[in-house]
Amino acid sequence: MKTVNAIIKPFKLDDVREAISEIGVEGITVSEVKGFGRQKGHTELYRGAEYQVDFLPKVKLEISVNDDTVERLVEAISKAACTGKIGDGKIFVYNLEQAIRIRTGETDSEAL
Numbered sequence: 001m002k003t004v005n006a007i008i009k010p011f012k013l014d015d016v017r018e019a020i021s022e023i024g025v026e027g028i029t030v031s032e033v034k035g036f037g038r039q040k041g042h043t044e045l046y047r048g049a050e051y052q053v054d055f056l057p058k059v060k061l062e063i064s065v066n067d068d069t070v071e072r073l074v075e076a077i078s079k080a081a082c083t084g085k086i087g088d089g090k091i092f093v094y095n096l097e098q099a100i101r102i103r104t105g106e107t108d109s110e111a112l
Contacts, residue, residue, distance in 0.1 A: 001064060001065070001066055001067065001095075001096040001097075001099060001108060001109065001112065002064070002065060002066075002067060002070045002093055002094065002095060002096055003062060003063070003064045003093075003094045003095075003096045004061075004062075004063045004064075004065065004070065004073055004074065004077070004091060004092070004093050004094075005060065005061065005062050005063075005091070005092045005093075005094070006060070006061040006063075006077050006081065006089060006090070006091045006092075007033070007035065007058050007059070007060050007061075007089040007090050007091075008058065008059050008061065008077070008081040008088070008089040009058065009059070009081070009083065009087065009088065009089065010032070010057055010058065010059045012059075012080065012081045012083070013030065013059050013061075015080040015081070016061065016076075016077055016080040016081050018080070019076040019077065019079065019080035020063065020073060020076050020077065020080075022076070023069070023072045023073065023076050024069075025063060025065060025069065025073055025076075027063065027064070027112070028061055028062070028063050029061070029062040029063075030059060030060070030061055030062075031059070031060045031062075032057065032058075032059060032060075033057075033058050033059070033060045034055035034056065034057055034058065035055055035056065035058055036054065036055055036056055037087070037090070038086060038087075056087065058089065061077070064096055064099060064112055065112060066109055066112060070093060074091055074093065077091055078091065099111040099112055
């Protein structure tokens with residue numbers, strides 16, 4: 001089992017959700033986060049005053065899947081989240097040692 005974490009632009013969330021649904025992935029956790037990488041923020045103007053925005057709004061997706069689904073999931077997220085511009089995001093894949101569905105007590109693959 002693997003956990004896939006993806007940091008994407010907020011306006012791409014619906015596209016990514018549709019793309020992962022099409023490959024049969026049912027569960028996803030979404031968090032609104034802030035951060036920066038090479039993009040390094042930007043300057044904005046508010047009521048005539050200029051200010052620096054260091055942390056940019058992003059969306060963090062957490063998805064746990066069986067090993068045989070990981071490659072298709074990564075590909076679906078990559079294609080759906082890509083704009084071709086700086087700040088498109090990153091995808092991280094981690095090993096998942098154990099999963100437990102609290103309601104039924106199912107474990108591992110059955111819990112996903």
